[in-house]
Amino acid sequence: MSNQEFDVVVIGSGPGGYIGAIRMAQLGLKTAVIEKDATFGGTCLNVGCIPSKALLESSEYYSAAKHDLQQHGVEVSEVKLNLKTMLSRKDKIVSDLTGGIKYLFDKNKITSFQGTGKLKSANKIEVHKNDGSTEVVSAKNIVLATGSIPNTLPGIKYDGKKIITSTEALNLDKVPKKMIVIGAGAIGLEMGSVWARLGTEVTIIEYSKQIGGPTDSGIAKRFLQILKKQGLNFVLEAKVSSAVVEEPMVKISYESLKDGKSTELHADVLLVAAGRIPFSDGLGLENLGIEKNQRGFVVVDSHYRTNHPHIYAIGDLTPGPMLAHKAEEEGVAVAEIIAGQYGHVNYETVPSVIYTWPELASVGATEEQLKEKSIEFNSGSFPFTANGRAKAMGMTDGIVKILADKTTDRILGVHILGPRASDLISEAVVAMEFGGSSEDLARSFHAHPTLSEVLREAALNVDKRARQM
Ligand code: NAI
Numbered sequence: 001m002s003n004q005e006f007d008v009v010v011i012g013s014g015p016g017g018y019i020g021a022i023r024m025a026q027l028g029l030k031t032a033v034i035e036k037d038a039t040f041g042g043t044c045l046n047v048g049c050i051p052s053k054a055l056l057e058s059s060e061y062y063s064a065a066k067h068d069l070q071q072h073g074v075e076v077s078e079v080k081l082n083l084k085t086m087l088s089r090k091d092k093i094v095s096d097l098t099g100g101i102k103y104l105f106d107k108n109k110i111t112s113f114q115g116t117g118k119l120k121s122a123n124k125i126e127v128h129k130n131d132g133s134t135e136v137v138s139a140k141n142i143v144l145a146t147g148s149i150p151n152t153l154p155g156i157k158y159d160g161k162k163i164i165t166s167t168e169a170l171n172l173d174k175v176p177k178k179m180i181v182i183g184a185g186a187i188g189l190e191m192g193s194v195w196a197r198l199g200t201e202v203t204i205i206e207y208s209k210q211i212g213g214p215t216d217s218g219i220a221k222r223f224l225q226i227l228k229k230q231g232l233n234f235v236l237e238a239k240v241s242s243a244v245v246e247e248p249m250v251k252i253s254y255e256s257l258k259d260g261k262s263t264e265l266h267a268d269v270l271l272v273a274a275g276r277i278p279f280s281d282g283l284g285l286e287n288l289g290i291e292k293n294q295r296g297f298v299v300v301d302s303h304y305r306t307n308h309p310h311i312y313a314i315g316d317l318t319p320g321p322m323l324a325h326k327a328e329e330e331g332v333a334v335a336e337i338i339a340g341q342y343g344h345v346n347y348e349t350v351p352s353v354i355y356t357w358p359e360l361a362s363v364g365a366t367e368e369q370l371k372e373k374s375i376e377f378n379s380g381s382f383p384f385t386a387n388g389r390a391k392a393m394g395m396t397d398g399i400v401k402i403l404a405d406k407t408t409d410r411i412l413g414v415h416i417l418g419p420r421a422s423d424l425i426s427e428a429v430v431a432m433e434f435g436g437s438s439e440d441l442a443r444s445f446h447a448h449p450t451l452s453e454v455l456r457e458a459a460l461n462v463d464k465r466a467r468q469m
Helices: 015-025 042-046 048-072 083-107 186-197 217-229 324-339 365-374 387-391 421-431 438-443 453-462
Strands: 005-011 031-035 113-114 116-120 124-128 136-143 148-150 178-182 201-205 234-235 238-246 251-254 262-267 269-272 276-278 311-313 353-355 359-364 377-383 397-403 412-416
Touching: 005 015, 005 324, 015 083, 015 324, 031 136, 042 083, 048 083, 048 377, 048 397, 083 113, 113 365, 116 136, 116 276, 116 453, 178 186, 178 262, 186 269, 186 365, 217 234, 217 311, 217 359, 217 365, 217 397, 217 412, 234 276, 234 412, 251 269, 262 421, 269 453, 311 324, 353 421, 359 421, 365 377, 365 397, 365 412, 387 453, 397 438, 397 453, 412 421, 421 438, 438 453
Parallel strands: 005 031, 005 136, 031 113, 136 311, 178 201, 178 269, 201 234
Antiparallel strands: 116 124, 124 136, 148 276, 238 251, 251 262, 353 359, 359 412, 377 397, 397 412
16 A cells, blocks of 8 residues: 555546646646556557657658659669668657656656556545556546547457557558558558558548548548549548458458448458547446446546546547647646646647648638538638749648638638648647737748748638739
8 A cells, every 4th residue: 555645646648647747746736647558658659649650751751762752863773661670760769758758757756656547436546556466546636547549340350460450550560462441530541651651552441521530621632632642542431341351361341321332352451540439447437436428438527527526537538639739738737727727728729630741730610610600701722832842842732721700810720731731730720829810820920931831821812812823
C-alpha cells in the first residue's frame, strides 16, 4: 500500500494524460500518473501520430528519389529500399520521445506508476503491476485519460498478421504485394500512402461517398483525384462485410451501397482502419457507477467531471474528435479547473489534419455545414499552382478555401489541401481564435515567397480580389 496521497492521479500517459499532468505539477499540485504500457506516451507516441509520421516522411523521400528528383536535375541511378533501416529509424524516434516524457515527469516531480489502474473508490486506485503485485494509491482528484483502441467490425477478426490494425501496419517486415484498407479516414489514407509509396498495390474501400471524413466536399473531390493519380485505388460507397484468411492471402467481400452487388477481392494484408473506440476495460468504472453513453464514451460535463465530482475524464475516452491535440488541450483545461482556475477549450477551432501528400488540413465549418445551418457566407479559394514557392518546390497540387460570414466577414472555416497544410493551418486557427476576418488575413504580412501566400490570396478572394491569378 502506497502511503502517499496525491492531489491528482492521472490514469493514462498519452497526450491528454502527460500534458495534463505537467500542467498540474506546474500549478503546484502533487501529481502521479499510472501507465499500463512499458513506455509513456500512449497511442500517439508509441503506435500512432509519431511513428506514422516517421514512415510518411521516409516513404516520401523514397518516392521522391524514385519519381521526383529527376525534374530538379538530380539523377539517382539505383534507388533501393532498406525497410529495416526505415523501421528502426521510426523506432528510435519513438523511443527518444517516450523517454523524453520520463524526463519531463522527473523534471516536474511527477510520480509514475507502471501498471493497470483500477478505481476502487472515489479516491483510491489499485495499481496492478506487471510483476503481479498490487499497490493502492490515494488521490483527492482522479483524471481518466485511457484513450481509445481500434474499432472491430462484425465478421472480421484481427489476427495481427493478415488482418491488422494500424499498430501492425507500422511494422510490416516486408512490402506486401497487395493491401486492402477498410476506411478512407486519416489512418487508411496515411498508412495506405506509406505502403503505396513503398510499392504495394493499395485498394481503399470506403463506406461513404467521399474520402477524408467530413471534409468540405469540393476539396475532398480534388483530394481523391490527386491520390488516385499517385496510384492509390478507391472503392467508394461500399461496405466490407467479411474477411477470412485463406493462406497465403486474405479474402474480402464488400457490398456496393449503390446496387447491392457483392464483390470479392484478395490481398496479402487487410488493414482495418474503420475508426477507434474509447478504451475503459479494467478501469473499474462500474465500481463507482461512472456513466458511459451508448457508444462507450465516458459522459462528462463542461468541466470534464464525470458523475463523480472529483473524477474527471478527458481525451479519446470522452466524446469529440479523437485527436491528440484535443486531448492535450483538455489535459491543460482539467488541470487548471482542479487548481481552481478557469480551464477552457474552444472546440470551434480544433484543426484536423491528414498527413498524406499533399496534406489536408481544416479548421471550422465546411460549406455543407454552413448551408445546413442556413448561415450566409462568402467563399474565397486559391490554388497552389499559382504560388511561386510551391512552383519552386515542384509541389503545386492543392488549393486553399476560406469561408467567411457574409455580413461580418468573420472567418468560419478554412480548408487547405496542399504542401505543408499541417503547418499552414495554424495561421487560420490563430485568426479564428481571435475572431479574425478574412480582411485581417488579407491585410497581414506574409513573407514572399512562401506557401502561406496562398492563404492570403484565398482571403483576398473572399472579396474577389486575388492578385496573382
Ligand atoms: P475514421 O473514423 O477517421 O475513418 C474510418 C472510415 O472507415 C470512415 O470514413 C468510415 O466511413 C469507414 N468505414 C467504417 N466501417 C466501414 C466498412 N465496414 N466498410 C467500409 N468503410 C468503413 O477512423 P480512422 O482513420 O480509423 O482513425 C481513427 C481515429 O484516429 C480517428 O478519430 C482519427 O481522427 C484519428 N487519427 C487521426 C490522425 C490525424 O490526426 N492525422 C491520424 C490517425 C488517426
